[in-house]
Amino acid sequence: MVTIYDIARLSGVSKSTVSRVISNHPYVSTETKSKVIKVMQEYNYVPNSLAKQFRQKKSKCIAILIPDLNHPYFSQLVKYISADCYKSGYKTVVHQTFLNKEIEREVYTQLREYEYDALILTSSTLSEEEIAENTRNKIIVACNEDYRGDYFDVFCLNEEEVTMKATSHLISKGITKLGFCSDNISSPLQKARLKGFILAHAKKGLKHNKSLLFNEISSIEDGIMLGNSLFKDNLKIEGIIAGSDFVAAGLIRSAVSNNIQIPQHCSIVGFDNHPISLVTNPQISTISNHIPDMSNDLVNHIVNKINGVKQPPIKKVYKGEFINRNSS
Amino acid sequence: MVTIYDIARLSGVSKSTVSRVISNHPYVSTETKSKVIKVMQEYNYVPNSLAKQFRQKKSKCIAILIPDLNHPYFSQLVKYISADCYKSGYKTVVHQTFLNKEIEREVYTQLREYEYDALILTSSTLSEEEIAENTRNKIIVACNEDYRGDYFDVFCLNEEEVTMKATSHLISKGITKLGFCSDNISSPLQKARLKGFILAHAKKGLKHNKSLLFNEISSIEDGIMLGNSLFKDNLKIEGIIAGSDFVAAGLIRSAVSNNIQIPQHCSIVGFDNHPISLVTNPQISTISNHIPDMSNDLVNHIVNKINGVKQPPIKKVYKGEFINRNSS
DNA sequence: ATGAAAGCGCTAACAG
DNA sequence: CTGTTAGCGCTTTCAT
Numbered sequence: 218m219v220t221i222y223d224i225a226r227l228s229g230v231s232k233s234t235v236s237r238v239i240s241n242h243p244y245v246s247t248e249t250k251s252k253v254i255k256v257m258q259e260y261n262y263v264p265n266s267l268a269k270q271f272r273q274k275k276s277k278c279i280a281i282l283i284p285d286l287n288h289p290y291f292s293q294l295v296k297y298i299s300a301d302c303y304k305s306g307y308k309t310v311v312h313q314t315f316l317n318k319e320i321e322r323e324v325y326t327q328l329r330e331y332e333y334d335a336l337i338l339t340s341s342t343l344s345e346e347e348i349a350e351n352t353r354n355k356i357i358v359a360c361n362e363d364y365r366g367d368y369f370d371v372f373c374l375n376e377e378e379v380t381m382k383a384t385s386h387l388i389s390k391g392i393t394k395l396g397f398c399s400d401n402i403s404s405p406l407q408k409a410r411l412k413g414f415i416l417a418h419a420k421k422g423l424k425h426n427k428s429l430l431f432n433e434i435s436s437i438e439d440g441i442m443l444g445n446s447l448f449k450d451n452l453k454i455e456g457i458i459a460g461s462d463f464v465a466a467g468l469i470r471s472a473v474s475n476n477i478q479i480p481q482h483c484s485i486v487g488f489d490n491h492p493i494s495l496v497t498n499p500q501i502s503t504i505s506n507h508i509p510d511m512s513n514d515l516v517n518h519i520v521n522k523i524n525g526v527k528q529p530p531i532k533k534v535y536k537g538e539f540i541n542r543n544s545s
Numbered sequence: 546m547v548t549i550y551d552i553a554r555l556s557g558v559s560k561s562t563v564s565r566v567i568s569n570h571p572y573v574s575t576e577t578k579s580k581v582i583k584v585m586q587e588y589n590y591v592p593n594s595l596a597k598q599f600r601q602k603k604s605k606c607i608a609i610l611i612p613d614l615n616h617p618y619f620s621q622l623v624k625y626i627s628a629d630c631y632k633s634g635y636k637t638v639v640h641q642t643f644l645n646k647e648i649e650r651e652v653y654t655q656l657r658e659y660e661y662d663a664l665i666l667t668s669s670t671l672s673e674e675e676i677a678e679n680t681r682n683k684i685i686v687a688c689n690e691d692y693r694g695d696y697f698d699v700f701c702l703n704e705e706e707v708t709m710k711a712t713s714h715l716i717s718k719g720i721t722k723l724g725f726c727s728d729n730i731s732s733p734l735q736k737a738r739l740k741g742f743i744l745a746h747a748k749k750g751l752k753h754n755k756s757l758l759f760n761e762i763s764s765i766e767d768g769i770m771l772g773n774s775l776f777k778d779n780l781k782i783e784g785i786i787a788g789s790d791f792v793a794a795g796l797i798r799s800a801v802s803n804n805i806q807i808p809q810h811c812s813i814v815g816f817d818n819h820p821i822s823l824v825t826n827p828q829i830s831t832i833s834n835h836i837p838d839m840s841n842d843l844v845n846h847i848v849n850k851i852n853g854v855k856q857p858p859i860k861k862v863y864k865g866e867f868i869n870r871n872s873s
Numbered sequence: 874a875t876g877a878a879a880g881c882g883c884t885a886a887c888a889g
Numbered sequence: 890c891t892g893t894t895a896g897c898g899c900t901t902t903c904a905t
Contacts (some may be wrong), residue, residue, distance in 0.1 A: 220898055231876045236900060244874055266658040268898035271599035272881060285624065292620035296613065300641055308638045313628055330594040437820035470824040492765035496798040498826055548882055559892045564884060572890055596882035600897060
């Protein structure tokens with residue numbers, strides 16, 4: 218391996234000068250610079266970034282914590298975050314937890330061990346306190362997880378409010394047997410949605426039906442299976458807040474197989490305004506998110522923090538909108 | 546920052562001993578070990594992995610090159626690869642190229658600069674030679690890109706053969722005006738598919754219709770737009786190999802809007818056997834892949850290579866199957 | 874504008 | 890089983 222020292226020797230300058238050439242430092246004469254560059258090319262020199270990272274105590278790398286990449290919402294989220302980080306000169310390591318607390322804790326350990334300059338949390342099964350405990354003094358930002366924001370920055374959607382709006386819409390159509398699907402109800406985001414769902418009932422003096430709360434429903438297949446149990450014999454349900462457009466698509470598929478008319482017999486609302494909501498029949502009423510904006514703001518913020526800008530934790534809330542299509 | 550030296554001093558042993566404790570080296574007495582551990586906890590010591598990586602010249606990190614994460618095929622692929630790498634003790638950095646050659650080359654530079662122990666290529670806009678040129682001596686494996694495998698290992702599907710099968714199926718139904726969609730025709734994978742498409746024609750003494758080759762078609766929206774142009778006035782087409790189930794779903798949506806019956810007026814075949822192929826009406830005929838197996842084999846292989854197992858480039862081909870549903 | 878020198882935190886021979 | 894020693898390749902004062 219040819220090192221900075223070899224290049225220095227070979228071009229008759231000192232290591233410092235070579236280092237200055239590599240990092241484009243201004244204090245180096247044009248002649249020396251071109252001489253050094255020539256030698257570097259001749260000997261096929263490549264700087265060792267591991268040494269640089271070690272020396273500077275900066276990995277130029279940000280970790281992203283998600284449950285599972287093969288999920289339209291998370292893959293979209295990571296797409297934007299990762300691309301924005303790249304633009305700011307940071308690589309991203311994607312960690313899938315599959316909702317396993319141990320894996321999640323290991324990532325916090327790596328963060329403490331200086332492997333990452335910061336961590337972006339998009340979902341967690343731990344409490345805000347436990348996360349703070351595991352990551353003290355480290356830079357950590359939550360993206361669309363509805364934490365209070367006492368210990369770290371939070372960028373999120375108004376999940377509670379917009380779920381309430383969608384639920385109220387269904388209630389105002391006279392629907393009472395109303396169901397709610399969540400992916401992982403222990404996450405703050407999903408709890409916020411449920412809160413909105415319950416609140417919409419409360420506003421009309423109604424109580425939600427606890428037997429129509431379904432957890433761990435996240436994919437098309439889950440939607441189909443849930444639909445089959447719901448639609449089979451007699452209709453146990455008149456409306457469903459589906460948690461994602463994919464679940465909604467599965468429910469609609471199941472309804473078709475079971476001769477249930479959507480929305481006449483049962484209204485369905487998805488989440489995320491994914492293009493899949495356009496290809497089902499009927500098209501899916503859904504809730505839009507603000508992933509590109511959120512990602513952009515979040516990455517700017519986190520880079521500032523890495524560069525030493527100090528400020529108390531902030532919480533920024535984006536407004537999702539209910540989009541009324543044909544499934545409700 | 547408390548270092549290994551501090552812990553050594555504080556617990557009355559040498560740095561080496563502390564190092565041995567950290568890495569669970571056997572040659573250290575139980576008493577010394579517990580004494581050192583106690584001091585480490587007391588002083589909240591965390592090892593600096595940047596130093597370790599530098600010292601060992603190993604980043605314990607593998608880069609994955611993909612065009613775009615927000616794509617059901619790639620997000621599934623990365624899900625498995627990333628999880629398998631994690632199990633083997635490697636982190637993964639996901640690099641989206643968005644088909645930009647410059648970004649791709651920068652990743653090769655990082656690879657040369659020791660930022661990654663290896664690189665997994667799932668798609669590239671460069672030739673096998675140029676890639677080899679950019680990454681000489683480095684460990685690099687192609688995953689489902691149909692390179693020849695002269696310079697690096699290749700794990701891929703029998704894209705050509707299975708596309709030929711699906712195309713032959715359509716031709717045997719008497720369809721002649723047959724279209725083909727690709728995402729990025731410069732990639733070897735897509736070229737292989739096209740070759741299969743053409744071959745199926747040739748076998749029946751037919752010529753494929755060049756005006757029915759559509760490139761840069763990859764999403765639901767693309768499928769809808771293409772369908773709208775194809776189905777609008779008079780039917781210019783009787784069958785389409787759609788390139789992905791998402792494109793197929795978009796085409797079906799467009800067909801519904803334009804009063805075209807699938808498959809009576811036009812047959813459609815997708816790719817990947819994604820669950821979306823179950824929720825459209827009709828359900829989509831498609832081609833299965835072998836992502837979990839491929840990922841598992843590939844990661845085992847790459848880890849062996851990192852650990853110094855030498856062997857000439859291998860090429861392993863998996864068999865995808867044509868699944869005949871209701872859209873064809 | 875350039876060089877000398879110190880050192881980042883850790884591992885790994887080697888010696889005992 | 891434990892300690893000594895010698896760096897890994899680079900950046901960064903501090904001189905000059």
